[in-house]
Amino acid sequence: MKVVNARDSFLTNYEVLAHLNATKAKYEEEGKATGNHAMKAGNLETVMMELRDYLRHTPSATQSDEAIESFMSRAAPFQLEKVELLMIINQRPKGLAELDVLVEELESRLSEEQIEELLGLVRECFGGEEDGGEMEVDEA
């Protein structure tokens, strides 16, 4: 085994979830043909189940290709770093405090209006409030 490139590229949680769902669908399709539903490797089955369980409760569960693309193009004027945008997509900040931990030196880089605008953009592209409540229900 050789690691050719340790960090080929970053993935958003949404992309990971989409890949896991596609893999699962593919195995199920193959399973239908042979009558065997289980995945071939037990360790893959375990980690996929646990990871989908985690991602289901994150904003990634409600995102789409279009939403992320439109967010990326409209967020360009804010000149944020790539990893900052990645974290915003993964974390979906709802308020100033949440955005402040994701973006370094937020208040010196963006004006108050720009921050409001950015938070509005996040809300518009990725929605929000409603599935915060859903999680509480899951917990009960």
Added chain:
Amino acid sequence: MFILTTFSDLITIPPALFRVRTRSALEDLINAKYANKVVPNTGLCIALYDILKSGDGVVYKGSANVNVTFRMIVFRPFKGEILTGRISSSTQHGIKVRLGGFFDDVFIPGDNMFEGTKFDHLEQIWVWNNDGEAYYMDKNEEIRFRIETEFFRDQNPRAPLKAGETDVESEQNRAPSYHILGSCNQSGLGLVSWW
């Protein structure tokens, strides 16, 4: 928190899999070898993403040996990244956080929490005293934290099981091969419900 990592490896296809399409045999064998395993200094492998290149394969001792270059989805948060998880347990040294079921080894030491956070020995939880108001960090609460340091550890070979000891017990006593130290001492971090 996830990255793509390119690996190259020699994969051995046993004769029993010769009737399966080579591509899907390779996918299954790669997943069986890597999924849910920690590769030192690389991270926790999740699943195969795609196969970039595979060689012709050489038959040796009855099996086909194929050189494959492929990309895996790997869990490897970068230093400074913000993640959310749930508190799985608290001790006087700090808080253990788990990310769903797939990663349990995040630890937030007491020193890395807000100033004024104390461990309540009666309740066995950490409490943040902020200007006279107490914020409790209960078990299973959702917590947001920053990645500070990561540790990889080479595992020693496992000793034979003692009489009466089960495989699970010896597994639990092992130090994790990949664990992460976190912090939550900036506004916006800490329990998600606080902000």
